[in-house]
Amino acid sequence: MLPVIIFAVVAIPLLVIGFLVVSRNRRAGEHPATETDADRERTEREFAEAEAYQEKWREQTHGEVEEERFP
Numbered sequence: 856m857l858p859v860i861i862f863a864v865v866a867i868p869l870l871v872i873g874f875l876v877v878s879r880n881r882r883a884g885e886h887p888a889t890e891t892d893a894d895r896e897r898t899e900r901e902f903a904e905a906e907a908y909q910e911k912w913r914e915q916t917h918g919e920v921e922e923e924r925f926p
Contacts, residue, residue: 890898
């Protein structure tokens with residue numbers, strides 16, 4: 856019984872703190888403090904362009920796969 860209590864009191868808070876630290880570091884890496892609004896807009900625009908290109912590529916590739924399956 857005592858090891859379970861020690862585990863609950865020590866390990867669980869350490870896991871929660873570790874998760875919060877990793878989460879904070881991940882968020883800080885996504886948008887650096889020196890990033891301006893123009894930089895954010897450019898990044899969002901580039902992501903949107905990349906997603907549009909990826910969708911176009913998927914449609915083309917899907918069509919090619921369909922043609923290969925059923926000649």
